[in-house]
Amino acid sequence: MTTQLERPITAPRGPARDIRRRLADPLxxxxxxxxxxxxxxAVxxxxxxxxxASISEPARVYEGQAWFWPVEVTFDGYDRLLGDPTVWRGLANSVLYTGLATAISVALVVSAGYVLSRRDLPGRxxxxxxxxxxxxxxxxxxPRFLVVRDLGLLDTVGAMVLPGAVAVWNVIVARAFFESNLPDELREAAQMDGASDFRFFFRIAVPLSKPLIALMIVIHLVWNWNGFFDALIYLNSPDNxxxxxxxRNILVQSDLSGSANLSGDLENYxxxxxxxxxxxxxxxxxxxxxxxxVVPFLQRFFTQGALLGAVKN
Structure with a gap:
């Protein structure tokens, strides 16, 4: 016979509990x-x-009048910016560097992550x-500068693409992804059907790792596009x-091309x-x-790729 003291303690029921539950979620x-x-x-x-501020009169910006809406709208800045060939040349260089660096980095990171995820790799x-x-x-x-110089990569596209091609942290993320989502049984089944290691990687592993590839593309795309420090060290020619x-030259020197060609035709300071x-x-x-x-179109894959591999299936 169960006494009063032996009965399990349950959460209180009734109107008070329902009210707390209704108030908790909205709060x-x-x-x-x-x-x-x-x-x-804040972001x-x-x-x-x-x-x-780019289309407002600078004097009004300094006075704090253009904090929510443009004041005294002007497009003089865009006219001069888009009319200077230095900007378009820099844009073309950025597209080239970012595209090559992202493609090489993603290929190396995904390949290295897959290889390190193989338990049969000697010296893993x-x-x-x-x-x-x-x-x-x-x-x-x-030391990095000396290596790039001795390899003859200074002031070349290779200096912008090769030194930072592999990020170790991304390799670790890729390895965790493959360990969690590519079981050894899948590879063994493919091998029984006659698939080689290369065929398994390109025909099975890569198609199944699209979220990971999208994640790596976004990371390297943003990193390479926003990077300027390597260019500041390794590049000498303004054309590159x-x-x-x-x-950066605009912000530091208050000039579009590092010379007086931007304001030389203006009459006063x-x-x-x-x-x-x-x-x-x-x-x-x-x-x-x-x-x-570009990035908003990859946001869905970015979130999915960031979560896959974080938890063991």
């Missing part, structure tokens, strides 16, 4: 939406401000250990500068400074638009 949702809204504003507003743990060591120890800028380095400010904001917008057009 949590309201707090979460408020936090996400503030985070969204979106700087981009929005640069956009309206040693190779992984040597790769992980590079995450903690780096030779530095000078990517768009981000041209943008005040007009030159006004035009330089408009060009700087317009350049930022111009350099951001390509990523804003």
């Amino acid at each position: 949590f949702n309201a707090v979460a939406m408020a936090i996400l809204g503030m985070a969204l504003i 979106i507003y700087p981009i929005y401000f640069i956009g309206i 743990r040693t190779i992984t250990f040597l790769l992980v060591v590079t995450l903690f120890f780096d030779g530095g800028i000078i 500068y990517p768009l981000q380095l041209v943008l 005040e007009q030159a400074q006004r035009l330089a400010e408009l060009v700087k904001y317009a350049a930022i917008v111009f350099a951001t638009i390509p990523l804003m057009l």
